[in-house]
Amino acid sequence: MLEYRGFESFCSAYFYSPNWWQKMLSFLLLPFSLIYCFISRLKFSFSSSQKDLGILVFSVGNLVVGGSGKSPLCKAIYSFFNEMSEYKNAVFIVLRGYRRKSKGCVVVSQKGEILVPCDISGDEAMDYAINGANVIVSEDREAGILKAKELGAKIVILDDGFRHFGIKKFDILLKPFSRPACDFCLPSGAYRLPKSFYALANFIPDDSDIVRNSRILYPTERMVLVSGIANPSRLNKHYGNCVAHYHFSDHYDFSAAELKEILKKHAATSLLVTSKDYAKIKDFGIPVSVIKLELNLSQNFKNILLKYTKSF
Incomplete structure (x- = not known):
């Protein structure tokens, strides 16, 4: 079940897996992209002198x-x-x-x-x-x-x-x-x-520099995945743990009433959400399971960070 994506759903397809008419639209918009690139490079050229803020x-x-x-x-x-x-x-x-x-x-x-x-x-x-x-x-x-x-x-x-x-x-x-x-x-x-x-x-960083570990905190038997993030396809691997899934627009302003309605509709025991979405709904009094994504940095990554601190 995929709902409430609207314009963001179109953009995701347009940018990453366009059909033939979206490819044509992209081609027609090239002049505007060239203008955008020119402005970006101009902005960079005016900011090439970096201010040292002493930290x-x-x-x-x-x-x-x-x-x-x-x-x-x-x-x-x-x-x-x-x-x-x-x-x-x-x-x-x-x-x-x-x-x-x-x-x-x-x-x-x-x-x-x-x-x-x-x-x-x-x-x-x-x-x-x-x-x-x-x-x-x-x-x-x-x-x-x-x-x-x-x-x-x-x-x-x-x-x-x-x-x-x-x-x-x-x-x-x-x-x-x-x-x-x-x-x-x-x-x-x-x-x-x-x-x-x-x-x-x-x-x-490449894949060897970052190890990603994802786990679910407070899992329940009947979870509904609800997200308000960009590129929600990253959550596809959790579909098998859920009875339904809903994707809202990025930074969506959830209401307690609509989330309770989703729980009721699917006789769900909790909502499965990302940590960013949890920050918005934690005080709604709704049973919530949280996708916890943790990153481990390679020793190479850590050494690069430390090298810069020593050279500062």
Whole structure:
């Protein structure tokens, strides 16, 4: 059962598995992609001088629309440094806070205390906060980094920070799980920046650098999979554990009433959700099972991170 995808379902097919008329549409939109690429390169050329904010900054990003596993990697890097005595409680994650009902620079959590509700922080930031991270949301990434520094940060991890070329940072770029059908920028292809920008990354991890482990917390007999994430096909492997599955748009604002209706419709014993979606519905009083994705970094990856900290 696949519902509520609408425009996102079209985009997923258009970018990754287009039919013949979607390929034709992509070809017709090429002039706009060329303009988009030109503007992107122009923006980069004006930001080639990077500002040193006096703090270690690691950026985790990607070049394509949709999910590439940035959040789990940010968590893994956070845990790696936070477990070191010299960085304990001095690591912060800074992100935009997409679709939050607030503006400006907001401290979401610090030293295990969550300071604002999910609608103020955004679902991704709250996911980090629930997992114990120090978190700041800010449209202005520089302001977010400086706020973290003011609060005692020694390391800042920028979620989706690659495009902020004017900040001195160590750029980690993730490649998508599935290769886009077209290598052009939007709107012909899935690339938010030209594919050639991979050459600007400091490190591009491969499969040997990251080990992904997925498990279900609090599983029940009759689960319904409900998601509001980009590229929900990543969850296909869990279909066999569920009596039904529903995919909503990315960052979907769930209501308790509609989720309770889904539970009732399928006589389900719990909803199976991602940790990002759990952040939004944890206070609904609904039985929930959670897909927990954990990443283990290879020794090579860890050595690369440590090398940059020593060279800073």
